[in-house]
Amino acid sequence: MKAPGPGIQRAGESILIQKFGGTCLESREKRQLACDRIQEALDRGFRVLAVVSAMGRKGEPYATDTLISLAKSISKDIAPRELDLLLSCGEIISAVLMVQELKTRDIPAMALSGGQAGIITDTNFGDAGIIAVDSTHVRRHLDEGKVVVVAGFQGMAESGDITTLGRGGSDTTAAALGGALLARCVEVYTDVEGILTADPKMVRSAKTIPFVTYDEVIHLAMEGAKVIHPRAAQIAARAQVPIKVRSLEPGSKETVIGSGEDRETPWLFLRNDNPVTGITYVRDRAQVVVNLCPEDQMKQLTCILQSLTDISLDVINVFPDRLSFAVAEDIAGEAVARLGDLRDCACIQTGRAKVTVIGHGMHGRAGVMNNVATALARENIRILGSSDSNITISCLIEEEHLNRAVNVLHDAFGL
Numbered sequence: 001m002k003a004p005g006p007g008i009q010r011a012g013e014s015i016l017i018q019k020f021g022g023t024c025l026e027s028r029e030k031r032q033l034a035c036d037r038i039q040e041a042l043d044r045g046f047r048v049l050a051v052v053s054a055m056g057r058k059g060e061p062y063a064t065d066t067l068i069s070l071a072k073s074i075s076k077d078i079a080p081r082e083l084d085l086l087l088s089c090g091e092i093i094s095a096v097l098m099v100q101e102l103k104t105r106d107i108p109a110m111a112l113s114g115g116q117a118g119i120i121t122d123t124n125f126g127d128a129g130i131i132a133v134d135s136t137h138v139r140r141h142l143d144e145g146k147v148v149v150v151a152g153f154q155g156m157a158e159s160g161d162i163t164t165l166g167r168g169g170s171d172t173t174a175a176a177l178g179g180a181l182l183a184r185c186v187e188v189y190t191d192v193e194g195i196l197t198a199d200p201k202m203v204r205s206a207k208t209i210p211f212v213t214y215d216e217v218i219h220l221a222m223e224g225a226k227v228i229h230p231r232a233a234q235i236a237a238r239a240q241v242p243i244k245v246r247s248l249e250p251g252s253k254e255t256v257i258g259s260g261e262d263r264e265t266p267w268l269f270l271r272n273d274n275p276v277t278g279i280t281y282v283r284d285r286a287q288v289v290v291n292l293c294p295e296d297q298m299k300q301l302t303c304i305l306q307s308l309t310d311i312s313l314d315v316i317n318v319f320p321d322r323l324s325f326a327v328a329e330d331i332a333g334e335a336v337a338r339l340g341d342l343r344d345c346a347c348i349q350t351g352r353a354k355v356t357v358i359g360h361g362m363h364g365r366a367g368v369m370n371n372v373a374t375a376l377a378r379e380n381i382r383i384l385g386s387s388d389s390n391i392t393i394s395c396l397i398e399e400e401h402l403n404r405a406v407n408v409l410h411d412a413f414g415l
Contacts, residue, residue: 054090115156168229179239
């Protein structure tokens with residue numbers, strides 16, 4: 001698929017957003033590489049806004065999970081407001097250190113918290129939603145020639161309380177600021193070279209995907225791929241801001257996320273020889289099967305679904321005499337307990353996984369499910385349930401076969 005062309009001139013096209021994940025900041029050496037990428041952007045004439053995550057992963061001093069563990073080592077009961085205030089510290093530390101690194105290169109820079117950068121949120125502590133972005137303060141500093149380094153993952157409610165945006169919140173910060181500033185692009189730096197056709201730890205032949213649509217990457221993220229948070233992709237799609245995903249290393253391969261629109265050759269968007277773009281998966285699923293009375297099927301079905309309205313159900317299959325669905329394994333018991341009189345008609349089958357093929361090219365394309373089923377059958381992998389959308393096909397399988405399933409599907413579609 002051809003990557004999008006230059007498109008319509010954007011008012012803020014000289015602004016570039018660069019987001020650096022925690023693993024890109026965990027050492028002085030990596031922070032220097034991040035500064036190299038900022039310097040390259042400045043040399044190309046961009047005004048740069050960098051969004052940073054907390055440094056490192058769980059166990060390292062300033063990582064988000066470490067801060068959570070620190071607070072809960074005193075008491076597991078911590079108010080959401082205070083927890084958000086604590087968790088915001090990790091990104092602020094990263095922002096200040098990045099400014100210090102940039103100043104050693106004589107690059108003028110300023111660190112801002114999410115609230116100072118104009119990220120205004122509701123008060124849903126722990127998973128706050130952005131209700132507005134006031135870019136006035138940020139734009140003034142960019143116009144003065146400074147690199148603005150913003151602490152990701154956080155904002156400020158109108159009450160003045162510090163809030164956090166939930167998992168993947170730094171991606172959301174970058175996309176929101178990119179949209180508000182009408183940036184040319186959002187560059188997301190991570191520890192892999194772009195978005196791959198499958199998990200490289202599972203599929204050795206996985207390759208970097210040159211271009212994916214916003215819809216594809218949203219589904220990849222929702223179906224288990226650790227690429228970019230779906231909320232960030234949704235914001236970027238609405239603002240029509242392209243996203244590039246790459247590693248810190250110079251000359252890294254990259255994936256461009258966009259609409260697929262090219263003003264010069266728009267018909268090329270429809271030309272895609274392979275219906276599948278990538279394969280992803282989710283582990284630790286349980287399948288719940290509830291036996292129904294065919295005469296009362298609709299009444300029983302309605303009662304079951306109403307009792308589970310706040311539980312995320314997946315791979316829902318309805319038959320005249322039974323209903324099956326998948327849930328996270330750790331809440332399967334709770335789901336069955338809610339079924340009231342029907343709980344004795346239900347059984348839980350653990351040790352399941354969901355494997356999903358995703359691709360914009362499968363929309364309206366005949367034979368894709370047949371290829372999926374045939375590939376799995378060759379490996380004697382049973383399909384225990386399935387679901388689909390315009391650009392996804394998911395199969396529930398026994399988790400012990402997951403590695404083979406991902407590899408055989410990756411091969412079957414020539415990825």
